[in-house]
Amino acid sequence: MEVISGSTPSSPVPGYRALVVDDEAPLADVVASYLRRDHFEVTVCHSGVEALEAAREVDPDVVVLDLGLPGIDGLEVCRQLRTFSDAYVVMLTARDSEVDTIVGLSVGADDYLTKPFSPRELVARIRAMFRRPRSVPAPVPYAGEQPPRVFGSLSIDLASREAFLRGEPIALTRTEFDILAALSSRPGVVWSRRHLIDAVWGEPWVGNDHLVDVHVGHVRRKLGDDPANTRFVHTVRGVGYRMGSGQ
Incomplete structure (x- = not known):
């Protein structure tokens, strides 16, 4: 497991935590480098077992997860991850079919990308996730806290x-x-x-x-x-x- 800090002198506020999981080390490193430029603190793993251990340790805000991991595959990692984490999950898959997409999302992934993909697009999608509102405002303002x-x-x-x-x-x-x-x-x-x-x-x-x-x-x-x-x-x-x- 490799931890890469995304904070720099030009980024006084610590970034979000990202976990990148892919058995293709060069691809994982490229994704990590793009996230690091965007001020994420990045942890890189190359197996499902290692990913679950890292997720418990670093409590990531977003997980970039390869579907085709050896041993425990990405679907099972996502399943287990959802039992203790509400991190955003972006699934990476080499198979461009709706079946793979639907199955991946069915275990709790928030989005997916098919390989090959642009790391810039991946980062843009993650940015969009963090920009989205955490709650939807009521159509009529309520004095004080909104009632259930x-x-x-x-x-x-x-x-x-x-x-x-x-x-x-x-x-x-x-x-x-x-x-x-x-x-x-x-x-x-x-x-x-x-x-x-x-x-x-x-x-x-x-x-x-x-x-x-x-x-x-x-x-x-x-x-x-x-x-x-x-x-x-x-x-x-x-x-x-x-x-x-x-x-």
């Missing part, structure tokens, strides 16, 4: 970034919470995939907008929302999604 948004047995607390179902906390990732916050900010209004991407990922984001479907599927599963009879997140065919009453 309640939809039947579901309560969404923007101040604490927590959601509760029948009083029990729901383990949502950052992206899942942001999608729920966006939808709940305008109950009953239909959000297209593009509008959700702009609200959650940010306007600079480019890529397959079907990743919204994957993350919405995660949210529904964690809410116990039956796709055949949804209470909270409804599909509007050919358009997008809207927040239901929870009844």
Whole structure:
């Protein structure tokens, strides 16, 4: 494991922490160098086991994770990572197919890039992730702290970034919470995939907008929302999604 500090005399504020995981050492070093120029503190690993150990040790803000790692592959690393970290995860894959994309996102990745890729594009996407708002403001200002948004047995607390179902906390990732916050900010209004991407990922984001479907599927599963009879997140065919009453 190699740790590369991204702080420099011209960067008085320490950067975010990044974990780069790829068994191709030259590629990992190139990615690390671009992140270092952007003032990230970078840890580089070349195996899944090493990556999980490093993630527990350095608590990264973002993980750049290769899908095709030897031994424990990127999917399993992401699965295990999601049990103790809410870091952004960008999956790198050598296979340009929608199946690989959907499977990668299904274990909690926030974005993906197909090799070969531009390191500048990777850094730009990571920048966009950190620029996106951590919560979606309510459409009407509230005097003092915003009260929780309640939809039947579901309560969404923007101040604490927590959601509760029948009083029990729901383990949502950052992206899942942001999608729920966006939808709940305008109950009953239909959000297209593009509008959700702009609200959650940010306007600079480019890529397959079907990743919204994957993350919405995660949210529904964690809410116990039956796709055949949804209470909270409804599909509007050919358009997008809207927040239901929870009844």
